[in-house]
Amino acid sequence: MAIILSIEDNEDLLELETFHLVKEGYKVIGSTSTKGVESILEQENVDLMLVDRTLPLVEGSEFVSYLRDKGVTTPVMFVSAKDRDEEIEEGFLRGGDDYLRKPFNMKELLYRVKAILRRTIPIEAERLMARDIVMDFNTRKTYIGNEEVELTRLEFELLGLFIKNNNRALDREYLLQNIWNGNEDIQKRTVNVTINRLKKKIDPHEKKEYIVPVRGIGYKFQ
Numbered sequence: 585m586a587i588i589l590s591i592e593d594n595e596d597l598l599e600l601e602t603f604h605l606v607k608e609g610y611k612v613i614g615s616t617s618t619k620g621v622e623s624i625l626e627q628e629n630v631d632l633m634l635v636d637r638t639l640p641l642v643e644g645s646e647f648v649s650y651l652r653d654k655g656v657t658t659p660v661m662f663v664s665a666k667d668r669d670e671e672i673e674e675g676f677l678r679g680g681d682d683y684l685r686k687p688f689n690m691k692e693l694l695y696r697v698k699a700i701l702r703r704t705i706p707i708e709a710e711r712l713m714a715r716d717i718v719m720d721f722n723t724r725k726t727y728i729g730n731e732e733v734e735l736t737r738l739e740f741e742l743l744g745l746f747i748k749n750n751n752r753a754l755d756r757e758y759l760l761q762n763i764w765n766g767n768e769d770i771q772k773r774t775v776n777v778t779i780n781r782l783k784k785k786i787d788p789h790e791k792k793e794y795i796v797p798v799r800g801i802g803y804k805f806q
Contacts, residue, residue: 586701587611587724589624590634591644592663601634601663604690605697616640618647625651629724629737630658632700634693637664637675645678652679655764659704661696663688714747714805715794717786728786738763739782746795746805755802779803 588605592598593616602612613624617640624630637644648660661682662675672683682696712719718727724740726733735743742763746754756775764774783795798804 586631586705587613587628588632588634588697589613589615589621589628589630589658591615591618591621591639592634592636593617593639594636600690601693604694608694608697610697618642618644621647622651625656625658625737627736629740631705632697633658633660634663634697635660635680637662637666637671645675645680648680649678659700661700663693712744712747714750715792717743717747717794719744719747726786733785735782735785738778739785742778742782743786746803750805753798753801753804759802 588610590598590601590605590612592601592614595616598614598616602614605612613628613630615621615624619641633648635644635648639647642650644662644664648662651658659681660679661684662680663684663686664671664675665686666672666675667685672685675683682700684693684696710721712721716729719740720726721744726735726740726743742759745759745762759775779795783790786792787794793806795803795805
């Protein structure tokens with residue numbers, strides 16, 4: 585089930601979008617402003633953002649540009665009444681992947697959502713398994729044995745990267761490039777903190793040693 589985050593200050597339109605998207609089988613998180621969105625993106629595995637541009641706290645495309653600068657790569661479709669050519673160009677330059685003018689036909693919104701998700705959600709790696717860990721990329725869920733372990737988006741991507749590189753030592757620079765997209769504001773100690781948090785979730789009793797330090801290099805999954 586793909587997760588869609590819709591940021592729309594018109595509550596009636598937000599409710600209408602949510603109704604039709606849920607009917608199509610998507611999980612929808614709705615917000616009437618950008619407040620709390622960064623926390624949502626940290627905690628949820630959002631697959632697509634629908635963003636109005638005339639929002640109460642900050643202009644939508646400026647907010648997306650801010651997210652892009654922080655390394656957030658989640659696809660974005662602007663849904664906006666700003667429909668002049670230069671405004672649409674501005675939306676794409678600030679990190680948009682698609683642009684839908686208001687007013688719009690709800691069917692067109694659904695077609696565009698499906699098209700973006702078809703391009704951006706990988707279908708070749710539905711499951712990843714190592715030792716007693718199973719990662720399901722369709723549901724974005726992780727299981728240790730038969731127990732589900734709740735991971736944030738970063739933790740899920742980090743564990744997946746380690747498992748794909750089983751027994752290979754990964755240095756912090758490699759992790760910064762592949763998980764944080766080389767964001768210069770992210771420090772190497774942030775990598776250590778995130779790894780330690782992940783280790784506590786997947787091995788709370790510290791008996792299995794899935795992820796171990798490699799002296800002078802970084803970490804590896806074993």
